[in-house]
Amino acid sequence: MSVTILFLGPLADLAGEKEREVDAPLDWAGLIDAVGAEVAEQLELERVNVACKGRVLADKRALMAEDGDEVALLPPVSGG
């Protein structure tokens, strides 16, 4: 009965870990509570996206993750 939260890129530094298991179900309020103050502050920013089950949420505040789901926190990207 758990959800996996993945911290991508610089968010892993802020979280101090790459992933964390939390109890299912998980909504936006639960996510904010679960990730610590520093990551929560980033999550509130427009430029940070959230994916659930491998899909980027159009409205991250509508998050509703269930048992076995993976929630990825996606800060601004840079490649190439």
Next chain:
Amino acid sequence: MSVTILFLGPLADLAGEKEREVDAPLDWAGLIDAVGAEVAEQLELERVNVACKGRVLADKRALMAEDGDEVALLPPVSGG
């Protein structure tokens, strides 16, 4: 005691040959006389250049080729 005239690209088709030996020295009037009417008509066009001794003439009408010189007639280019 001769000058070699080279006909590049489509000018070789008009001339019916790739090169021709003519008596030295050779000036612009002599060149026009030597190349036949069709090539002469092309030579009068701005877009056709003339090189002497491997250098493109800034003013082709100032041509003054001497014994052993190569005169190249250069129509519009296309590569790539």
Next chain:
Amino acid sequence: MGEALAAFNAAHGEAGGVVSFLGKVRPDGNVRALELTHYEPLTLPGMEDLAKTAASRFGLDGALVWHRIGVMMPGEAIVLVATAARHRRDAFEAADYLMDHLKSAAWLWKRERRDDGWHWIEPRGQDHEDLARWQ
């Protein structure tokens, strides 16, 4: 990677022009290494969509989009794109388009190790401007 490009060329014998871009870690100042992280469920499908969009937008015969992840040392290749098109202008623009998107619109995170540790890299203003050209 040379082989990937050779294979791409061979596969697109009908194309008039093939453009490639190879990006490498620059042995710049005190950058000792680069690390690229991805998120597999998004990164690869995103790159496939990007390639399809470019192929359709520029009328390509083919597109190759290749990006390494993990730790890379100065001089090593990071990214390779190649585009095949009937006309060279399309091939050039498509390669440019692909790189601008990989740089600041693909699911990749980059950090570099300098003498004082690791630093996350965010796209520069120039990268955002480059991307905005296509919108």
Next chain:
Amino acid sequence: MGEALAAFNAAHGEAGGVVSFLGKVRPDGNVRALELTHYEPLTLPGMEDLAKTAASRFGLDGALVWHRIGVMMPGEAIVLVATAARHRRDAFEAADYLMDHLKSAAWLWKRERRDDGWHWIEPRGQDHEDLARWQ
């Protein structure tokens, strides 16, 4: 030609980006072959000057400019340019610049053989416009 590009890459390990363009004879309509003619005393020095000008204008680490002459069949390579630069935008622009100049400002003459014989090719209006962008 793959080897020329690989060697170019290896020689410019310090460059952040390498762009290449490979132009091939298109198996188009009824084009059976292409012939490129040069005039040696002008063509090669002209290509060397072109490479130097591009290297200086775009701050390149290196430039490769290679053009075949003679008769070529559909699918065969005609021209290869490669540019190495610190930033990808410079490498892209320089390769584009080199191709525009090779196409309509290098001492080369091109004709193609169709079913009804050989036809000389002159640069199209588009080629002249492409060239004018750099002036």
